[in-house]
Amino acid sequence: MSQTTTEKPTTSLVSVEIMGKPQRVPHGITVLQAMWYSGHELIRGVGCLGGTCGACGIVYRTKDNFELRNGLGCQTLVQDGMSFSMIPHFAPARASYQMAELADPKEALFELYPEAARCVNCNACNRVCPQGIDVRGSVWCAVFGNFDQVAELTMSCNSCGLCVVRCPADMAPNLIALYARRAHGVHELKPPKRVTDRIAEINAGSYGTEWTKLQKMGDQELAKYCTDYPKPSAVK
Numbered sequence: 592m593s594q595t596t597t598e599k600p601t602t603s604l605v606s607v608e609i610m611g612k613p614q615r616v617p618h619g620i621t622v623l624q625a626m627w628y629s630g631h632e633l634i635r636g637v638g639c640l641g642g643t644c645g646a647c648g649i650v651y652r653t654k655d656n657f658e659l660r661n662g663l664g665c666q667t668l669v670q671d672g673m674s675f676s677m678i679p680h681f682a683p684a685r686a687s688y689q690m691a692e693l694a695d696p697k698e699a700l701f702e703l704y705p706e707a708a709r710c711v712n713c714n715a716c717n718r719v720c721p722q723g724i725d726v727r728g729s730v731w732c733a734v735f736g737n738f739d740q741v742a743e744l745t746m747s748c749n750s751c752g753l754c755v756v757r758c759p760a761d762m763a764p765n766l767i768a769l770y771a772r773r774a775h776g777v778h779e780l781k782p783p784k785r786v787t788d789r790i791a792e793i794n795a796g797s798y799g800t801e802w803t804k805l806q807k808m809g810d811q812e813l814a815k816y817c818t819d820y821p822k823p824s825a826v827k
């Protein structure tokens with residue numbers, strides 16, 4: 592859902608329940624705006640307000656629907672009869688590793704995240720993901736060592752953690768995907784040619800004179816260097 596959070600609320604009010612307390616809030620505002628409107632001081636759970644940082648996970652129910660749902664508070668509009676709460680930090684099992692030092696990251700996945708193999712294909716993660724990611728598919732790709740596919744599938748993950756909240760196998764699919772993306776980047780992807788070329792030039796001393804000159808400059812000269820540097824718009 593796309594919407595701007597700067598829209599002026601309409602004057603009509605709707606009845607909602609915020610963390611169990613009845614409130615009247617303007618129709619057309621988001622859950623986060625409704626919390627501010629009703630006096631909640633949000634210290635945690637607010638970031639970009641644009642649906643990309645994943646900080647504002649909520650749980651909610653709407654009127655006449657028994658289904659307990661999750662979403663992003665900055666992207667979910669209030670409805671009359673809605674009940675919602677912010678989700679506190681959900682402690683996922685977070686493995687610690689030095690990716691570059693792992694000899695076989697495909698095997699290491701099962702030591703670091705053994706729960707990855709416990710997926711029961713319930714699809715709860717796919718239903719909850721606000722980014723529309725095939726989370727279940729990404730977990731299976733990771734299990735089969737197809738880290739490049741995990742990277743493709745999960746590039747837009749904002750780490751909101753809503754899949755963690757819902758997974759009955761107690762796994763954190765987002766952290767497993769992060770592991771797979773890192774493994775892909777460190778162990779599988781070749782660095783772009785322009786990067787390897789530049790590193791070779793540096794190692795061959797091609798920029799040695801300029802570097803030595805920069806190292807000898809005082810703060811004032813360096814500052815002048817930065818000020819006088821042509822602005823990007825002036826560079827042809």
Ligand code: SF4
Pocket residue numbers: 645719720721722723724726747748749750751752753754755764765
């Ligand atoms: S994969 Fe999980 S953490 Fe990432 S955006 Fe989807 S629900 Fe959020």
Ligand code: SF4
Pocket residue numbers: 709710711712713714715716717726727730757758759760761762764
């Ligand atoms: S919620 Fe967990 S168990 Fe269910 S499909 Fe997703 S990863 Fe598998």
Ligand code: FES
Pocket residue numbers: 636637638639640641642643644645646647663664665666
């Ligand atoms: S505040 Fe960043 S996604 Fe909602």
